[in-house]
Amino acid sequence: MSGELINFTRGVPATESFPIAEMSAAAERAVQKYGTTILQYGKSTGFLPLVEWLADWMGVQPNQVLTANGSLSLIEFFGYHFIEPGDTVFVEVPTYDRTITLLRRHHANIVGIPLDADGLDIGALEAALQQQVPKFFYLIPDFQNPAGATYSLEKRQRLVELAEQYGFWLLEDAPYRPLRYRGEAQPSLFELNPNRVLHMLSFSKLIGPGPRVGFVVGDADVIRAVAKIAEDTYIAPSLLSQGIVYEYLNEGHLPAQIEKLKALYAPRLDATLAALDKYLPDAQSTRPDGGFFLSVTLPEGITTEALRPVAREQFALNLASGQAFFPNGGGERFLRLPYCALTPEQLDDGVRRLAEAVAALR
Ligand SMILES: Cc1ncc(COP(=O)(O)O)c(C=O)c1O
Numbered sequence: 001m002s003g004e005l006i007n008f009t010r011g012v013p014a015t016e017s018f019p020i021a022e023m024s025a026a027a028e029r030a031v032q033k034y035g036t037t038i039l040q041y042g043k044s045t046g047f048l049p050l051v052e053w054l055a056d057w058m059g060v061q062p063n064q065v066l067t068a069n070g071s072l073s074l075i076e077f078f079g080y081h082f083i084e085p086g087d088t089v090f091v092e093v094p095t096y097d098r099t100i101t102l103l104r105r106h107h108a109n110i111v112g113i114p115l116d117a118d119g120l121d122i123g124a125l126e127a128a129l130q131q132q133v134p135k136f137f138y139l140i141p142d143f144q145n146p147a148g149a150t151y152s153l154e155k156r157q158r159l160v161e162l163a164e165q166y167g168f169w170l171l172e173d174a175p176y177r178p179l180r181y182r183g184e185a186q187p188s189l190f191e192l193n194p195n196r197v198l199h200m201l202s203f204s205k206l207i208g209p210g211p212r213v214g215f216v217v218g219d220a221d222v223i224r225a226v227a228k229i230a231e232d233t234y235i236a237p238s239l240l241s242q243g244i245v246y247e248y249l250n251e252g253h254l255p256a257q258i259e260k261l262k263a264l265y266a267p268r269l270d271a272t273l274a275a276l277d278k279y280l281p282d283a284q285s286t287r288p289d290g291g292f293f294l295s296v297t298l299p300e301g302i303t304t305e306a307l308r309p310v311a312r313e314q315f316a317l318n319l320a321s322g323q324a325f326f327p328n329g330g331g332e333r334f335l336r337l338p339y340c341a342l343t344p345e346q347l348d349d350g351v352r353r354l355a356e357a358v359a360a361l362r
Contacts, residue, residue: 006350007318011145011292011338017261018208022253023244030243038243044231045223046215047242053249054215058199063220066227069237071175071202071214075099075138077229078171078198079106081222082135090128090137092120094295094325094334096145096173099138103327110327113137115144117286119151122158129166136169136198141189143176143291146325146336150288153186160193168196169222175202175214176291178258181266183289190217198222203245205292206258211241264340269294271344272337275351280358285337292340298333302361305332310360315353 030038038047045051046067055062068074075098083089085107091099093112103110113128114121119141139159141151151159163170172189178201190199202214216223230237248254272294276285284297298304304322311317322334335354339347 003316003349005316005318006342006346006353008335008337008342008350008354009318009320010341011336012341013205013208013292014264014341017264019248019253019257019260022248022251022257023207026247026251027244030240030247033247034243038239040239042236042239044227044234044236046237047239047246049250050213050242050246053246054217058217060194060217061220064217064223065215066223066230067213067215067237067242068230069212069214069234069241070204070209071173071200071216072098072102073230073233073237074200074214074216074226075102075171075173076105077226077233078136079103079108080229081226082169083108088132088134090125090134090168091327092139092144092147093327094146094322094331095138095327096140097324099173100324100327103138108135112326112328115147115149117147117149119149119155120159122155122162125159125162129162133166134168136171137163138171138173139189140173140176142174142185143179143288143293145176145291146293146295146334148286148288148291148294150290151186156186156189156192160189160196163196164193170197172197172199174199175205177201178206179261179265179292180290181262181269195219206254206261207245207248211245212238213241213245265292267344268339268342268347271347272339272351275348279352279355283358293336293338296335296337298335299358299362300333302358303332304335306361307335307357311354311357314360315357317350317353317357319354 051062051065055065083106089108090111092115113125170189190197198216198218200216286294288294308319311319322331
C-alpha cells in the first residue's frame with residue numbers, strides 16, 4: 001500500500017475553511033434578534049432581511065430573489081416549473097451529475113452540448129438549435145463542475161444572443177464563480193442579459209454546505225411561480241440557517257472569508273497542476289484559474305473504470321467514475337480531480353499514485 005487513503009472523489013470544501021467563530025457569534029445574535037421569526041414558519045422566498053441583502057448584492061429587486069435549501073433544490077423546482085415529460089433540456093457535456101439525476105427524474109429529454117476548455121462548443125449548439133429549442137439550458141460557465149472549464153467573453157456573448165434569438169432560458173449555476181485565484185473575471189451570463197438568465201449562487205462553497213443556503217435571481221414572474229412550488233414542497237426553507245447566514249453577511253465577513261478561501265485553495269490548485277506536469281505529462285488536463293475541480297483525459301487506451309479498482313487496491317487512491325457526468329454516453333477516459341479538501345502534500349502524493357496506477361495498467 002502507499003500510505004493513507006487519498007480521496008479524489010467528492011467536491012467538498014476543506015473543513016479548515018469553515019468560519020467557526022464568526023458563525024457561532026452570528027448564530028447567537030440571530031436567535032436573540034430574530035428568534036420569533038426564524039423559529040416560525042415563514043415565506044418560501046426566505047428570511048426577508050437576507051432576501052433584501054442578496055437583492056442589494058446582486059443589483060436586483062427583492063421580488064427577483066428566491067432563496068432555498070441549497071441551490072440543488074432550486075434545480076428540482078425549476079424541473080417542476082419548466083419540464084413536462086419529454087421536453088428537451090440542454091446541458092453541457094460533461095455536466096454536474098446530480099443535475100442529470102434530477103432532470104431524468106422529471107423525464108426530460110436531455111441533450112448534451114460538448115464543452116471545450118474555453119466554454120461551450122458554439123458550433124455544436126447552433127447545430128442542435130436547428131433541430132430543437134430547449135425549455136432551458138443548464139450551464140456552469142465559471143470553473144465548471146466537473147471539467148474545470150470557464151467560458152470566454154465571446155462565448156458568453158454568443159450564448160446570450162442565441163438564447164434571445166431562439167427564446168430559451170439560460171439556467172446559470174455559479175457556485176464557484178467567486179473563487180477566482182488569478183486572472184480576470186468575465187461578466188456572468190446574467191450580467192450580459194438579465195431577461196434570459198436565471199442566475200443561481202450558493203453559500204455552500206463560501207461559508208459551508210451545512211446551512212444549505214442557496215438562491216437564484218432572475219425574472220420576477222418565474223421567481224413567483226417557482227416560489228409557489230417551493231412553498232408546496234416545504235412551506236419555507238430553513239429560516240434558522242438563513243437568519244444565521246444573514247447575520248454573518250451583514251457583519252461584513254464575506255469578503256475576508258473569500259480571500260481566506262483563495263489563499264487556502266490557490267496553492268492546492270498549483271500543487272495539482274505541478275504534480276500533473278511532473279508525473280503525468282502525457283495526460284491532457286484543464287488548467288483552471290479557480291474553483292474546485294480540474295479534469296484529466298487519461299492517456300489513450302486507459303479507461304477510468306479500469307483504473308479505479310487498480311488505484312484503490314494497489315495505491316490507496318479513490319477516484320470517481322467519469323461516466324456519471326455524461327448524460328448521453330461517453331466519458332470513458334474522463335477523470336475529475338477535486339483538489340480543495342486535500343493538502344498540497346496529499347495532492348502531490350495523490351497525482352503520483354494516479355500516475356503509478358496508469359503505469360500499472362499500461
Ligand atoms: C455546479 C453545482 N451546482 C450545485 C451544487 C449543489 O450546491 P448546494 O450545496 O448549494 O445545493 C453543486 C455542489 O457541488 C455544484 O457543483
